[in-house]
Amino acid sequence: MRLVRYGRPGKEKPGLFDEEGRLRDLSGVITDIDASVLSDRALRKIAKIDYKTLPLVRGERRFGVPVKGTGKFIGIGMNYADHAAETGAPVPKEPIFFMKAITCLSGPDDPIVLPKGSKKTDWEVELGVVIGTRAQYVDEADALKYVAGYCVVNDVSEREYQFERGSQWDKGKGCDTFGPVGPFLVTKDEIFDVQDLDLYLELNGKRMQTGNTKNMVFTVAQIVSYVSRFMTLEPGDIICTGTPPGVGLGRTPQRFLKKGDKLRLGIAGLGEQQQEVVAYPKA
Template identity: 75%
Template sequence: MRLVRYGRPGKEKPGLIDDEGKLRDLSGVIADIDAAALAPKSLRKLEKIAHTSLPRVRGNPRFGVPLAKVGKFICIGLNYADHAAESGLPAPKEPIVFMKAISALNGPDDPVMLPQGSKKTDWEVELGIVIGARAQYVSEADAHKFIAGYTVVNDVSEREYQLERGGTWDKGKGCDTFGPVGPWLVTPEDIYDVQDLDLYLELNGKRMQTGNTSTMIFTVAQIVSYLSKFMTLEPGDVIATGTPPGVGMGRKPQRFLKKGDTLRLGIAGLGEQQAEVIAWKAAK
């Protein structure tokens, strides 16, 4: 099942993509795709609905983040050995954990905005995990029981802020628009093997990142289990699981985003994002 939220920013409605790729409205069934809707019982009820019976949405509306009221936006760093190598860093022995600000959340095709004074804004295509049930001290074997689905995340990062301005990584990760999520939230039964998904990212039509989740250092199950030992995971939390090689910082010469660039990125079975890079402007 592919769940979406569509419409103007702040006015999104819940929907789903049917088997023919058509957008269907869910607002007559649920209020939103939130913690209540992500609960295992709620997802099972949605799955049983005849999707063709739902109202068809005409046109091509904007997609927003595919879940409402994200609680925590947790990220795992250097989770692909080849990405760690291009960064000149050893593969971590335990997951590297940092947070993105909730205010960084962005629709999958909304513009990515360069912060004021940005010199080194970079891209990172990542598999996102969406938590569907409260998780504390869960085992790797049981981790799947707490996952509502998966999505595409672009962990946009300002490398100067992240690495050259002191302190933790967070301030290079949490700028406005630095967290595009979506287009869809795909429930686990629609994914054959989450540890065998192709990822890609193109900049101005040129392939920059090519990877597969099979090369993750820490698997989805390991990440969920590990995090649940340090914090309670709540329904609606999003976990970005790391990026494959090909980021701008790792290229020779380095290449960072500038106004007018276009990004296209996606994960097999989870959909695609397309975004334009724009200069900073104040929110309305």
């Protein structure tokens, strides 16, 4: 299934896209797409609904983050060897992970707001993993059983804040609007091989990033298993799994986002995002 949350910020309703690509309203069946509907059992129940009985949603609409109530937004760093090389970093021997503030979550097509004083805001197309079942010390062989589905994430990053303001990456990762997610939560049964998905990102119509999840240093299963050793993963938690090469930091000359830039990014089978970059509003 391709599940979405559509509507104005804070007023989103649950929906799904049917086999003909039409948006249908799920609010008569479930309250929202949150932890209560992310288990395999709950998702199977939704999948059994005759979608033709669901109301069609017509007209223009905004999509929000496809999961409500995310408690943890976790990023994996340097998870593509060629991305590590372009930034001058070694390939990690164990997964590097950091936290993105949940206040940075935004809809897939909402504007990216440059923070006050930002000089090095960058882009990163990434595969997002949405946890469906509570996971603690899970084995790699069983790790994907704890996943509800997948989504597109733009791990927007302010590089000066990330690398030049001390040792913690978090301050460059969690600024408001730095976590566009969606449009879809695609349930895992729709994805034949999560380790063979094409990723891309364009800036103002020019291709900047091209990659495939087969080039990850650590697989999705390895990541879920590893992170669950250090913290309990709860339904609705999102893990973004690293980015392929082509970020602004790694280019010569370096290129960072500025007001008016337009991004287009996506992952095969998971949909596409489009964002315009805007300046922080003056008081």
